[in-house]
Amino acid sequence: xxxxxxxxxxxxxxxxxxxxxxxxxxxxxxxxxxxxxxxxxxxxxxxxxxxxxxxxxxxxxxxxxxxxxxxxxxxxxxxxxxxxxxxxxxxxxxxxxxxxxxxxxxxxxxxxxxxxxxxxxx
Numbered sequence: 001x002x003x004x005x006x007x008x009x010x011x012x013x014x015x016x017x018x019x020x021x022x023x024x025x026x027x028x029x030x031x032x033x034x035x036x037x038x039x040x041x042x043x044x045x046x047x048x049x050x051x052x053x054x055x056x057x058x059x060x061x062x063x064x065x066x067x068x069x070x071x072x073x074x075x076x077x078x079x080x081x082x083x084x085x086x087x088x089x090x091x092x093x094x095x096x097x098x099x100x101x102x103x104x105x106x107x108x109x110x111x112x113x114x115x116x117x118x119x120x121x122x
Contacts (some may be wrong), residue, residue, distance in 0.1 A: 019050050030061065035068030042076060046086075055086030066097060071104035078112060091116060 015103045023044070028038035042061030045054045059080045065073025078097030095116055101109025 035065045035070035038065035039073045059086035068105035071101045074101035
């Protein structure tokens with residue numbers, strides 16, 4: 001029984017180490033301009049998966065992803081502003097990010113932009 005517990009603990013500690021290595025690799029790639037890595041980090045911080053949940057950090061990674069040309073990063077940054085998740089709620093900022101997503105040819109960004117803009121005209 002004790003041997004089984006030791007094996008499980010060793011496997012778990014190895015998994016944590018591997019996960020830390022992967023996070024560091026994603027961080028380095030994001031810092032070098034890999035917008036997909038920035039987006040992945042945003043998802044991890046948004047969900048608290050393997051890291052402490054931090055909505056502001058999630059937003060910052062979504063924004064950095066968007067700045068790098070990742071349309072889905074723009075969409076997520078827009079959604080964060082739309083509901084005030086990690087940032088102060090701002091329809092104007094949400095529209096700006098949805099517009100960027102649309103410009104990057106993400107149809108969902110165009111739809112979110114149109115829906116929010118339509119809500120203003122009612």
